[in-house]
Amino acid sequence: MAQTITVSLGERSYPIHIGENLLHLIPEMLQKSGIRGSIGVITDTHVAELYLQQTISFLKEAAFPCVTHILPAGEESKQLSRIEEICGTFLEGRLDRASAVVALGGGVVGDIAGFAAACFMRGIPFIQVPTTIVAQVDSSVGGKTAVNHALGKNTIGCFHQPCGVVIDMTVLKTLPPRELRAGCAEIIKHGVILDAGLFNYMEKEAASVLACDLKALFYPVARSCEIKSAVVAEDEKEHGIRALLNFGHTFGHALETVSNYSTFLHGEAVALGMCAAAELGRLLGTASPEFCCRLRACCQAYGLPVVWSELPVREALQAMKKDKKARAGTLKFIVPCDFGTVEQRTDITEELAGKALESLLRES
Numbered sequence: 001m002a003q004t005i006t007v008s009l010g011e012r013s014y015p016i017h018i019g020e021n022l023l024h025l026i027p028e029m030l031q032k033s034g035i036r037g038s039i040g041v042i043t044d045t046h047v048a049e050l051y052l053q054q055t056i057s058f059l060k061e062a063a064f065p066c067v068t069h070i071l072p073a074g075e076e077s078k079q080l081s082r083i084e085e086i087c088g089t090f091l092e093g094r095l096d097r098a099s100a101v102v103a104l105g106g107g108v109v110g111d112i113a114g115f116a117a118a119c120f121m122r123g124i125p126f127i128q129v130p131t132t133i134v135a136q137v138d139s140s141v142g143g144k145t146a147v148n149h150a151l152g153k154n155t156i157g158c159f160h161q162p163c164g165v166v167i168d169m170t171v172l173k174t175l176p177p178r179e180l181r182a183g184c185a186e187i188i189k190h191g192v193i194l195d196a197g198l199f200n201y202m203e204k205e206a207a208s209v210l211a212c213d214l215k216a217l218f219y220p221v222a223r224s225c226e227i228k229s230a231v232v233a234e235d236e237k238e239h240g241i242r243a244l245l246n247f248g249h250t251f252g253h254a255l256e257t258v259s260n261y262s263t264f265l266h267g268e269a270v271a272l273g274m275c276a277a278a279e280l281g282r283l284l285g286t287a288s289p290e291f292c293c294r295l296r297a298c299c300q301a302y303g304l305p306v307v308w309s310e311l312p313v314r315e316a317l318q319a320m321k322k323d324k325k326a327r328a329g330t331l332k333f334i335v336p337c338d339f340g341t342v343e344q345r346t347d348i349t350e351e352l353a354g355k356a357l358e359s360l361l362r363e364s
Helices: 025-032 045-061 080-092 107-122 133-139 169-174 177-194 196-204 206-210 214-234 241-246 249-258 266-284 289-301 313-321 350-361
Strands: 003-007 014-019 039-044 066-071 100-105 126-130 144-149 152-159 164-168 333-338 341-345
Touching: 003 214, 014 025, 014 214, 025 045, 025 100, 025 126, 025 164, 039 045, 039 080, 039 107, 045 066, 045 100, 045 169, 066 080, 066 107, 080 107, 080 144, 100 107, 107 126, 107 133, 107 144, 107 152, 126 133, 133 177, 133 214, 133 266, 152 249, 164 169, 169 214, 177 196, 177 206, 177 214, 177 241, 177 266, 177 289, 177 333, 177 341, 196 206, 196 214, 196 289, 206 214, 214 241, 241 249, 241 333, 241 341, 249 266, 249 313, 249 333, 266 289, 266 333, 266 350, 289 333, 313 350
Parallel strands: 014 164, 039 066, 039 100, 100 126, 126 164
Antiparallel strands: 003 014, 144 152, 333 341
16 A cells, blocks of 8 residues: 655656655655755654654664754644744754755644745755645645735745655554544545545545545545646646635635634635535536535535534635735635536625625524
């Protein structure tokens, strides 16, 4: 049970290694990338207890000096001030342009570590070692790095592609159940936008996936990476097809913002956002009521939220106006047509978006 997928970006192409017990590949990947200097390992308080020492041991066995920076776990760490702290750690540890960064953790760690690598010494290489489903199937692939601002999620950042991704499925065995459920939202998203077969699989295999059966998880994780890699290779900077990956995210990011990044995990907000986007599709006539019901039922099967009774609709609408995907004040929405097919729309009125959000206030 192993697979290697290549993100094809010419001279900046990189591999995604997927399998079990793969942390030993980290130093090998650094060596193949020509790294000879010290390594800055960025992780968080939760992951550090589980996998930091093992990772450092592999690096030291390969004669890589290491410096570590441990972030408080959680979305609240995605602040610009953390980048300054990390750069201070790197300077104290004498990292230079021959050095590299290892992002050991979930999506928050990956986003921060990638941004720090992009900024330090005007850019040094980094490797993604994602330890959550969300990070493995989405945020570790594609080079998006960012931190949040109080007025908007991921609004401060840049594109900085990793030189490789190591997806060790074994680490999922220590993933809290809520994190596992949240990560499944991104897999469901991939099924909705580009692969109806993947969505069907997630419907049928919910029990096995939620039991963290690695054999059941391997296919959706690998297939999601294939989808994401193909999209990134075609549209690295999100000028075209990559925007489809934002299905559920225009609404979802707004919900994270108005809840101060403390109520929902990212995948939970995406689940709510997908339900709102499905309702928007129904209102536009692109998606059937049956589509909406089936999507909601799948999210519910994974224990994901489909209702937020305390949703501040007006505040969420205002937050969407500050979304980084907006252009000249015009919001972009990805609306579904059927499973495996979505379209981008820029003609959505505030009234219509508000109605879609209002559907989250109640059980349908």
